[in-house]
Amino acid sequence: MVRIVVSGKNNCHGFTKCELLAELVRADNPNFTVEKKSCSPESWSQLVNSVCKKNRFTWAESPLVYRELADTGGRADLIGNYSDFAEYANLYYGKNLKMSSEMIKKITQENQVSAEESEKRERQRVNEERPLRIAIFNADSKFAYQFCNFLIAENFHQEKLKNGLGITLIGETCEGLALELFDTADGKLKMVHCGRILDDVKIKEDELEFAVIFDKEEGDGTDGILGWLGKNKDHYVNIANSLKNHSRCKVLLSSVYPTVVAAILDSEGFKGTIIASASDLQNSIRAMIARESEGKISTNQVKNIKVFGSTSASEAYVGVNSIQLDDIDSSINGPSGFRRVLRPIIYKKQFLENFESAIASKKLGILARTKGLVETLKVFIDNDEEKILSLVQPTPDLPDEYAELDLSMRFFAVPGSFKQGKFEVSKMELQKEDKEKIRKISAKLMLFETLIDTPTEERLDILNEFYSKC
Numbered sequence: 001m002v003r004i005v006v007s008g009k010n011n012c013h014g015f016t017k018c019e020l021l022a023e024l025v026r027a028d029n030p031n032f033t034v035e036k037k038s039c040s041p042e043s044w045s046q047l048v049n050s051v052c053k054k055n056r057f058t059w060a061e062s063p064l065v066y067r068e069l070a071d072t073g074g075r076a077d078l079i080g081n082y083s084d085f086a087e088y089a090n091l092y093y094g095k096n097l098k099m100s101s102e103m104i105k106k107i108t109q110e111n112q113v114s115a116e117e118s119e120k121r122e123r124q125r126v127n128e129e130r131p132l133r134i135a136i137f138n139a140d141s142k143f144a145y146q147f148c149n150f151l152i153a154e155n156f157h158q159e160k161l162k163n164g165l166g167i168t169l170i171g172e173t174c175e176g177l178a179l180e181l182f183d184t185a186d187g188k189l190k191m192v193h194c195g196r197i198l199d200d201v202k203i204k205e206d207e208l209e210f211a212v213i214f215d216k217e218e219g220d221g222t223d224g225i226l227g228w229l230g231k232n233k234d235h236y237v238n239i240a241n242s243l244k245n246h247s248r249c250k251v252l253l254s255s256v257y258p259t260v261v262a263a264i265l266d267s268e269g270f271k272g273t274i275i276a277s278a279s280d281l282q283n284s285i286r287a288m289i290a291r292e293s294e295g296k297i298s299t300n301q302v303k304n305i306k307v308f309g310s311t312s313a314s315e316a317y318v319g320v321n322s323i324q325l326d327d328i329d330s331s332i333n334g335p336s337g338f339r340r341v342l343r344p345i346i347y348k349k350q351f352l353e354n355f356e357s358a359i360a361s362k363k364l365g366i367l368a369r370t371k372g373l374v375e376t377l378k379v380f381i382d383n384d385e386e387k388i389l390s391l392v393q394p395t396p397d398l399p400d401e402y403a404e405l406d407l408s409m410r411f412f413a414v415p416g417s418f419k420q421g422k423f424e425v426s427k428m429e430l431q432k433e434d435k436e437k438i439r440k441i442s443a444k445l446m447l448f449e450t451l452i453d454t455p456t457e458e459r460l461d462i463l464n465e466f467y468s469k470c
Contacts, residue, residue, distance in 0.1 A: 007063060016107050019111075131163045166190055205248075208249045248272065250272060301325050302325060306319065402428060408446055
């Protein structure tokens with residue numbers, strides 16, 4: 001039995017003629033079978049190279065026709081293009097294709113439309129069936145370990161992840177974590193890949209949906225921004241370069257200096273979405289207020305926590321005046337959903353006076369930070385992005401009312417929400433004293449961005465000069 005394989009671009013007239021001639025031969029010869037392989041013009045080089053490598057052909061043009069001996073196996077015999085195949089069909093089977101050029105052109109166009117629709121359906125099917133792909137950088141850190149623990153938990157969006165999770169771990173020694181994930185994920189985890197860099201793991205450009213990035217080293221906090229840059233800048237530059245082609249990817253940051261990380265990623269040409277949510281900081285503030293109320297207020301009653309500057313506690317401004325309490329028992333009662341501001345409810349002078357300094361000195365632990373990160377991820381999986389209340393945002397997109405804050409850096413955390421994939425900033429609603437404090441944070445964050453590209457030996461002088469003027 002002889003099998004003829006006809007390969008070509010789906011917009012190639014020669015491929016159409018080969019198809020028709022092959023069918024003409026098969027109609028009168030039961031031992032003659034035909035296999036057709038067509039693809040888009042963009043994919044042709046990949047297909048033809050694969051065929052040539054397998055059969056040791058040398059060929060590049062479309063179409064390509066070759067003969068396989070279906071019964072005996074072995075290497076195929078090259079026939080060639082349409083002219084070669086027409087000569088072969090006439091010589092061995094006495095068949096000739098008689099059809100006008102206009103008809104060939106029409107059939108080719110119909111075949112191309114049909115092939116493109118088929119490819120589109122196949123891509124859609126693959127997208128619907130493939131697992132959610134998440135890359136975790138610095139995967140050998142304690143943060144990554146706890147983050148993965150949340151991901152594989154039974155209550156983490158089982159209904160939303162019907163196709164499971166695909167996790168890529170990037171780090172020096174993450175094989176042990178990969179084995180633990182497989183042992184405990186109970187079928188939710190469809191794949192785990194490990195690599196020292198992202199290029200070690202072959203992920204197509206449109207497949208990676210999220211990347212989670214932790215600091216390489218945080219230090220003990222005593223060396224501040226200078227020590228952090230020395231330990232982490234190259235780490236983030238390398239990550240940005242590995243993510244350049246993944247423009248669909250949303251990057252979730254967990255860093256003590258998220259605006260600096262965002263600026264580094266942006267400088268290196270990353271075109272995807274950069275997210276540093278304040279969920280962990282907001283959760284911590286809710287808990288702080290609930291504790292101070294001595295049980296009168298629960299964490300889920302604390303609303304409207306607006307974060308400015310950075311999503312990291314040490315460089316964030318959270319004004320006490322904006323915080324509201326939902327449905328609490330007080331002398332003033334309103335309808336369901338009625339909110340009261342914080343000050344009249346918690347009126348302890350020392351607590352209110354130290355509120356901002358207490359936030360600035362907060363050191364959020366591993367559990368708090370990873371929980372906030374997972375909450376942000378769940379919001380995007382749910383397509384319920386309006387729940388994102390504050391994140392690092394490119395400052396050129398801010399409304400005109402923010403101009404008086406002198407925000408000249410590239411990234412600045414502001415309250416707002418995602419709507420139809422675009423972040424919309426909330427109305428500012430700031431008092432004069434709030435604006436002045438935000439300006440000071442703005443100047444500090446602008447300095448941090450400047451330090452990124454400053455030679456290491458000059459950074460300390462610039463930092464000292466800045467603080468001498470404060």
